[in-house]
Amino acid sequence: MPTRRNDRRSKPEYQVKIAKERINILMNEAMAAQKENPEMSKRYFILAKKIGMRYNVLIPGNKKRKFCKKCFSFLSEGWRFKGGQARVTCKNCGQSMRYPYKPFRSKKKNKRTEHR
Numbered sequence: 848m849p850t851r852r853n854d855r856r857s858k859p860e861y862q863v864k865i866a867k868e869r870i871n872i873l874m875n876e877a878m879a880a881q882k883e884n885p886e887m888s889k890r891y892f893i894l895a896k897k898i899g900m901r902y903n904v905l906i907p908g909n910k911k912r913k914f915c916k917k918c919f920s921f922l923s924e925g926w927r928f929k930g931g932q933a934r935v936t937c938k939n940c941g942q943s944m945r946y947p948y949k950p951f952r953s954k955k956k957n958k959r960t961e962h963r
């Protein structure tokens with residue numbers, strides 16, 4: 848039996864589905880717009896975030912990481928990969944973020960992985 852609280856929190860499945868689609872579209876737009884129109888890109892990302900919050904849908908991690916969590920600008924450069932961690936510093940606001948990072952197909956023993 849779902850409690851009343853759970854009822855209120857979870858949205859109907861069809862709405863969640865639409866929300867996911869919208870987030871996907873918005874994130875694609877945000878990535879496409881970042882070069883020519885960074886302000887629009889920010890706006891798309893914020894919209895995607897808001898939809899995600901309303902419908903309890905997460906933005907896919909690989910896309911979310913491309914944007915600064917403080918000022919929402921696109922993080923095109925400043926990535927450093929070291930010891931299972933990716934670090935990035937936002938060039939707009941200086942916020943630095945860390946993410947766990949698995950070297951891509953690293954079954955061979957690479958002592959240094961400087962690039963992705």
Ligand SMILES: [Zn+2]
Nearest residue numbers: 915918937940
């Ligand atoms: Zn920033």
